[in-house]
Every structure is written in C-alpha cells, then in structure tokens.
Amino acid sequence: MTKVVLNGWGRTAPSVADVVSPTSEADVITHLATSTHVIARGLGRSYGDAAQLGGGLVLDNRSLRGISPVDADGLVTVGAGVSIDELLSVTMPQGWFVPVTPGTRQVTMGGAVAADVHGKGHHKDGSFGNHVRSMRLVTPVGARTVTPEQDADLFWATMGGMGLTGVVTEITLQMRKIETDRVLVDTDRHKNLDSVMDAMLTGDVHYNYSVAWVDCMTKGASMGRAILERGNHATAADVKELRLQGPTPPKLAVPFNAPSGILNPLSIKIFNEAWFRKAPSHEERAPKTLSTFFHPLDGVKDWNRFYGRKGFVQYQFAVPDEAGDTVTTAIDRLSSSGVPSFLAVLKRFGAGNPGPLSFPMPGWTLALDLPVGPSKLPGILDQLDELVLAVGGRIYFAKDARLDPAKAAAMYPRLPEFRRIQAQIDPERKLTSDLARRLELIGK
Amino acid sequence: MDNAFGQPQNVIVLGGTSDIAQAIVKRLIAQRTRTVVLAGRNADSLHAASEQCSQWGATAVPTVVFDAEDPANARATVSAAFDAVGAPVDLVLIAVGLLGDQDADENDAEAAARMAAVNFSWPVAALAEIRRRMVAQGTGRIMVISSVAAIRVRRSNFLYGGAKAGLDRLCEGLADSLLGTGVTLQILRPGFVRSKMTTGLKEAPFTTGVDEVADVAVKGLSSHKRIITSPPVLAYVFAVLRHLPAPLWRKIE
Numbered sequence: 173m174t175k176v177v178l179n180g181w182g183r184t185a186p187s188v189a190d191v192v193s194p195t196s197e198a199d200v201i202t203h204l205a206t207s208t209h210v211i212a213r214g215l216g217r218s219y220g221d222a223a224q225l226g227g228g229l230v231l232d233n234r235s236l237r238g239i240s241p242v243d244a245d246g247l248v249t250v251g252a253g254v255s256i257d258e259l260l261s262v263t264m265p266q267g268w269f270v271p272v273t274p275g276t277r278q279v280t281m282g283g284a285v286a287a288d289v290h291g292k293g294h295h296k297d298g299s300f301g302n303h304v305r306s307m308r309l310v311t312p313v314g315a316r317t318v319t320p321e322q323d324a325d326l327f328w329a330t331m332g333g334m335g336l337t338g339v340v341t342e343i344t345l346q347m348r349k350i351e352t353d354r355v356l357v358d359t360d361r362h363k364n365l366d367s368v369m370d371a372m373l374t375g376d377v378h379y380n381y382s383v384a385w386v387d388c389m390t391k392g393a394s395m396g397r398a399i400l401e402r403g404n405h406a407t408a409a410d411v412k413e414l415r416l417q418g419p420t421p422p423k424l425a426v427p428f429n430a431p432s433g434i435l436n437p438l439s440i441k442i443f444n445e446a447w448f449r450k451a452p453s454h455e456e457r458a459p460k461t462l463s464t465f466f467h468p469l470d471g472v473k474d475w476n477r478f479y480g481r482k483g484f485v486q487y488q489f490a491v492p493d494e495a496g497d498t499v500t501t502a503i504d505r506l507s508s509s510g511v512p513s514f515l516a517v518l519k520r521f522g523a524g525n526p527g528p529l530s531f532p533m534p535g536w537t538l539a540l541d542l543p544v545g546p547s548k549l550p551g552i553l554d555q556l557d558e559l560v561l562a563v564g565g566r567i568y569f570a571k572d573a574r575l576d577p578a579k580a581a582a583m584y585p586r587l588p589e590f591r592r593i594q595a596q597i598d599p600e601r602k603l604t605s606d607l608a609r610r611l612e613l614i615g616k
Numbered sequence: 617m618d619n620a621f622g623q624p625q626n627v628i629v630l631g632g633t634s635d636i637a638q639a640i641v642k643r644l645i646a647q648r649t650r651t652v653v654l655a656g657r658n659a660d661s662l663h664a665a666s667e668q669c670s671q672w673g674a675t676a677v678p679t680v681v682f683d684a685e686d687p688a689n690a691r692a693t694v695s696a697a698f699d700a701v702g703a704p705v706d707l708v709l710i711a712v713g714l715l716g717d718q719d720a721d722e723n724d725a726e727a728a729a730r731m732a733a734v735n736f737s738w739p740v741a742a743l744a745e746i747r748r749r750m751v752a753q754g755t756g757r758i759m760v761i762s763s764v765a766a767i768r769v770r771r772s773n774f775l776y777g778g779a780k781a782g783l784d785r786l787c788e789g790l791a792d793s794l795l796g797t798g799v800t801l802q803i804l805r806p807g808f809v810r811s812k813m814t815t816g817l818k819e820a821p822f823t824t825g826v827d828e829v830a831d832v833a834v835k836g837l838s839s840h841k842r843i844i845t846s847p848p849v850l851a852y853v854f855a856v857l858r859h860l861p862a863p864l865w866r867k868i869e
Contacts, residue, residue, distance in 0.1 A: 175754075177796060177798060182620060184619075184620035184621075185617070185618050185619060185620050185622075185755075186755075186798055187753075187754045187755035187798045188751075188754035188755065188796070188797055188798035189754055220620065221617065225754075226617075226704055226753050226754035226755030226756075226798055227704065227752055227753040227754040227755070228754075481840065482840065483620070485620045485621075544620060544621065547835060547838070549621070550621040550623065550647070550838075573619055573620035574619040574620045574621055574623070576648060577625075606617050606755070607617075609617045609703065609704065610617035610618075610619060610625065616703070
C-alpha cells in the first residue's frame with residue numbers, strides 16, 4: 173500500500189490516498205472488508221475528482237485483466253481493468269467493435285460503466301450501459317452477478333453510478349460486428365451554430381455516428397461556426413482493400429507541463445482557425461480509420477499537460493430538444509466573455525436509459541474544455557448551471573470538478589432513489605469519493 | 617471538498633471574529649462554503665459572527681471558545697473544530713492575532729510573553745494538530761494570516777512584527793514539509809488594514825480596508841501562490857525595503 177497523489181484528467185484539486193492494485197475478485201472483497209472508505213479507479217480519465225478519495229483507499233483496478241473469446245453472438249467477457257484500446261486490439265482483427273466508445277480509447281470497462289459513457293453514436297445506440305449484459309459487482313455486503321433482468325435496480329444504479337454502488341470486476345458486453353476498420357465520413361463546414369444545429373436535427377438520422385466541433389472563439393455572424401462529421405461503418409463493398417486492423421499507439425506525446433498561459437485567447441484562436449480551415453468545406457464518404465474518427469485526441473499522449481500546472485475543467489451539459497437555444501446562449505456567453513476555450517463538441521443524444529444517475533437525455537449535449545485561471549470563469553459556469561437547470565438539463569458528473577451540490581441534486585431528481593439503492597448495498601457507507609463528498613451524492 | 621477553482625465547502629476559522637476573517641468568509645459563502653466553524657475568545661462576539669454567516673447563506677456555523685494566550689489548549693481547540701465539521705475540512709484560516717501596545721508592552725515581561733503566545737506560540741501549536749489531521753485527510757488547505765510587518769521587523773512594533781516574523785518563516789518551512797501530502801499552506805501578508813484591530817492608529821502608506829484584503833485573499837486561494845500580499849504592490853515595496861541599509865530603514869519609520 174502506497175500513498176499516492178491522485179487527480180483527474182483536468183489535473184485540478186489533487187488528494188492523497190492509499191493505493192492498492194487488486195488482481196482478483198477475492199482481493200477486492202478483502203480490501204472492501206478491511207477498509208473504511210474505498211473507491212475504484214481505472215485510467216483516471218474522469219476530468220474531476222471521481223476516482224480519488226483523500227485519506228481513503230483507492231483500488232487501482234488496472235490489474236483486473238482478462239478478455240474471453242468473442243462468442244458467435246458477439247458477447248465478450250472482459251476484466252474491469254481492461255481498456256477499450258486493449259479490447260479493440262484483440263477483437264477488431266476478428267471483426268468486432270465496441271458498441272459505444274467515448275472520445276478516448278483509454279478508459280477501462282469499470283470506468284465506462286461507472287460513467288455510463290456515451291459516444292458519437294448515442295442518437296442510435298444509447299450509452300455503454302445499454303450494451304452490458306451482466307457484470308460481477310463486489311459490494312460491501314457481498315459479491316454478485318448483476319443483470320438488467322434479475323437485479324434491475326442495482327444494475328441501472330451502477331450505470332453512471334460513479335463507482336458508488338460497488339466495485340465492478342468483470343462485465344459481459346455485447347459487441348458490434350464490423351466488416352472493415354473504416355468509417356465512411358461526410359464532412360461539412362458550417363458558418364455558424366444555427367446552420368450546424370439545423371443540419372444535425374434533420375440529417376443525423378441517416379448516420380450511425382455524428383459529431384460537430386464548434387469554434388467558441390468567433391463572434392457575431394460566424395458565432396459558433398462548426399465542422400460537422402458524420403459517418404457509418406464501411407462495409408466490405410465500400411472499400412478496395414479489406415482490412416481489420418486494431419488501434420495504433422500514439423506517435424506524439426507532451427513530455428512535460430506546458431507553462432500556464434500557453435493556451436491563451438490568441439493561441440486558441442489560431443488553433444481553432446487552423447482546425448476550421450483544414451477541414452474540407454464539403455466531403456462525402458471519405459474512408460477514415462476508426463482511430464482517426466473516434467479518438468482524434470488519442471493521437472497525442474498526455475495532451476492534458478498542454479494546460480499547464482493549473483489544469484483545466486471540462487464543462488459538459490445536456491439539455492432537451494426544446495432548449496436548443498441554451499447551447500447558443502452558452503457559446504455566446506463564453507465567446508463574448510473572452511474566456512479562452514478550445515473547440516467545443518456538440519452532439520445529439522437519443523433516448524436515455526433507466527440509470528438514475530446516467531447522464532444522457534434526449535436532446536443536445538455540449539462539451540467545452542476551459543483552462544483554469546480566468547477569474548470570471550467560475551462565475552460564468554455557475555450562471556450556465558442556472559440556465560441548464562432551468563430548462564431541465566444536467567451536468568455530466570464524469571467531467572465535473574466544480575458543480576454546486578444543491579444544483580447537482582436538482583439536475584438529477586432521481587438522486588433519492590439512487591441513494592436508497594446505494595444504502596442497501598453499503599450500510600456502513602464505505603463507498604465514497606472526493607466527487608461524492610463534494611456533490612453529496614450519498615448524502616452529507 | 618475543495619473544487620477545481622479552489623472554492624472550499626467546509627471551513628474552520630481560528631480567530632473567527634476577526635474583521636479580515638469575516639470578510640473572507642463572506643466571500644467564500646457566496647461561492648461554495650456551507651459549513652463554517654468559528655473559533656474565538658468571546659462567546660458573545662462569536663455568536664454574533666455566527667448569526668452573520670448564517671445570514672450570508674452558511675447552513676451550519678458552530679462555534680468553539682478558546683483562549684489564544686494559552687497554547688496548551690491549541691490541540692483540543694483544533695480537534696473540537698474538526699469534529700464540529702464532521703467531514704474532510706477544506707480550509708483552515710488562521711486569523712489569530714494581537715497587535716498589543718508596543719510602548720506599554722516592551723518593558724513588561726508578561727505582556728511581551730502574551731504577544732509571543734497569541735501571535736506565535738498558539739498558532740504554531742495549532743498548526744501541528746492541523747497538519748496531522750489534514751495529512752491524514754490527504755487533502756486540505758491552510759491559510760495563515762501573517763503581516764507585511766513580518767518581512768522586516770520595525771522598532772515601533774517589534775513585539776508584534778517579531779512574533780509574526782517567526783510565524784511567517786516557520787510557515788514557509790511547514791509549507792515545504794507538506795509537498796506530496798495533498799495539503800497546502802498559503803501565507804497572507806496584509807499591509808496596514810483599517811479594522812477594529814487598528815482603530816485609533818495612524819495609517820501607513822498603502823492602507824486598505826478589510827474588503828480589499830479579502831478580495832486579494834480569496835483570489836489567492838484560487839491560485840497556487842504560496843505568499844499572497846495585500847495590496848499586491850506591497851510585495852514589490854517590501855522587496856526593496858527589506859534590503860535598505862539599517863540607518864536608512866530606521867529613518868523612514
């Protein structure tokens with residue numbers, strides 16, 4: 173057991189915990205039985221404080237290994253510490269892709285469950301939890317197999333439950349059959365936000381995957397100009413050369429922390445301009461590798477170091493369809509405040525799942541990376557919270573590092589239900605995290 | 617818990633009725649602070665300060681009575697304050713201090729000892745217990761209110777300035793000792809502040825009100841700066857003053 177300083181991907185608010193690496197379910201059971209406060213951690217890709225626990229025990233679950241053969245129906249059983257990257261390396265050559273992937277492959281199965289991650293296909297496929305058929309869950313009152321049929325309450329509370337309902341050690345996942353390792357991508361430049369949102373509302377239905385990269389630094393008529401990328405898996409008939417190659421490791425890395433302030437309004441404007449101009453104004457059915465299309469940021473290892481010592485926050489919210497103007501207002505406020513922000517990611521969400529703390533809801537979701545530093549940023553985000561809350565929207569816990577607990581409770585009206593289920597499997601209240609304490613997810 | 621912007625939720629104030637501390641706490645409550653423990657000497661003043669914090673929006677403001685002239689109670693006082701929070705403490709603000717009456721105190725052994733106790737010994741004893749508890753939490757921040765008077769001790773208030781200098785230097789080493797523990801310590805060095813502590817005294821150059829100090833302090837909390845000077849310009853002024861030749865230094869008093 174060693175004391176380790178832990179923080180999230182945004183590199184803010186670190187805390188020190190004892191860290192152990194269980195290698196089996198039995199190890200996890202022992203650690204849960206012998207400690208007072210516990211949380212599991214995977215690859216640390218939550219942006220805030222979800223996988224850290226000051227003064228407690230953090231289970232570094234990356235040693236929970238194992239990938240079963242994929243059966244004829246596409247079911248695979250995977251250790252909680254296996255990453256999407258590792259899983260794809262094994263399954264892609266056999267023609268199986270993950271049903272849902274977030275913007276990075278560097279998330280573990282346990283983390284994907286805890287955050288109920290979503291990807292560019294949410295409007296068609298739902299989130300990660302929709303494709304989990306069963307899981308082994310170690311709770312303080314015992315280990316059990318949990319399925320949506322036999323233990324629906326606990327299963328769905330665990331999807332998006334931020335690790336507070338127990339420690340996932342293994343999941344059985346429904347994979348997706350692919351014929352090639354390419355996606356045929358249509359790209360369009362849009363001169364402003366209204367234009368891209370219209371295109372998404374009318375056209376996303378024709379694509380399995382859709383995402384818009386929005387420039388938050390432009391004002392006036394070109395406020396919210398965007399690149400819209402949409403695609404479908406290429407079939408064998410679509411490509412000349414039939415290939416099924418797994419992901420490739422990143423070629424670039426950020427070896428040390430950049431000086432704070434290197435990402436300033438000017439440098440970000442230049443980057444955003446370059447990104448916008450690099451994209452074709454209109455392109456159809458361009459074959460792209462799955463890595464380039466799904467995981468552009470994985471091309472640069474440790475890219476979060478670009479934000480320097482002070483780190484950054486990601487602000488991601490979801491609002492219902494009828495509140496699409498909240499997206500416009502959010503981008504407008506940020507662009508007019510001069511707070512520097514990299515490209516924002518805009519997506520449409522399909523139906524949510526039964527998870528009481530699962531983030532996706534039908535409508536829009538916008539995610540922005542914002543460097544910590546500008547003194548008005550905390551206040552601006554607090555105001556955006558009000559706006560999001562007023563239209564029945566919510567903030568994504570896996571990204572959060574600064575929400576007010578009262579607003580968290582209001583955004584997730586089923587939090588009391590989650591707490592009831594949580595209390596049944598954790599009567600001594602062992603499972604907690606810095607995030608859970610900050611947002612009072614399991615009470616004060 | 618502390619958040620990404622350095623906005624604490626649970627706060628302990630030692631010297632809870634201090635004007636500067638109150639102004640800081642008011643701003644923290646406007647952000648994320650909901651629980652504030654106020655520790656101080658006078659139960660009635662503490663009660664009034666507690667009521668004030670509740671009006672500003674704090675949901676729990678327990679109080680702890682202690683006497684800063686007796687370092688023997690520091691451990692128990694800090695323990696009572698942590699227990700009153702009942703969760704990880706995000707920030708301890710040490711605002712204990714006594715300006716004293718230099719002319720009357722400098723030839724009075726008991727008074728001089730009292731100045732050293734309140735401005736140095738009690739805070740040092742408290743810091744030992746705060747350090748122990750926060751390191752066990754693996755998270756937390758400490759802000760110690762020092763003074764620009766600690767940068768170079770003056771003839772006209774060497775009892776106060778000397779004790780603060782001791783505390784200030786000790787805190788620099790203490791802050792180094794906290795690297796890698798998840799706990800950080802920041803030193804706030806205000807210049808002359810118009811407050812009930814300085815009523816009737818002649819104002820020095822760069823005098824500010826408590827609100828200006830509190831603004832600088834709260835901004836400092838969201839930074840990683842170890843030393844926070846209020847007003848910030850005094851950092852540069854004292855960078856020069858501390859190196860002045862002694863005869864010149866004495867002359868500008």
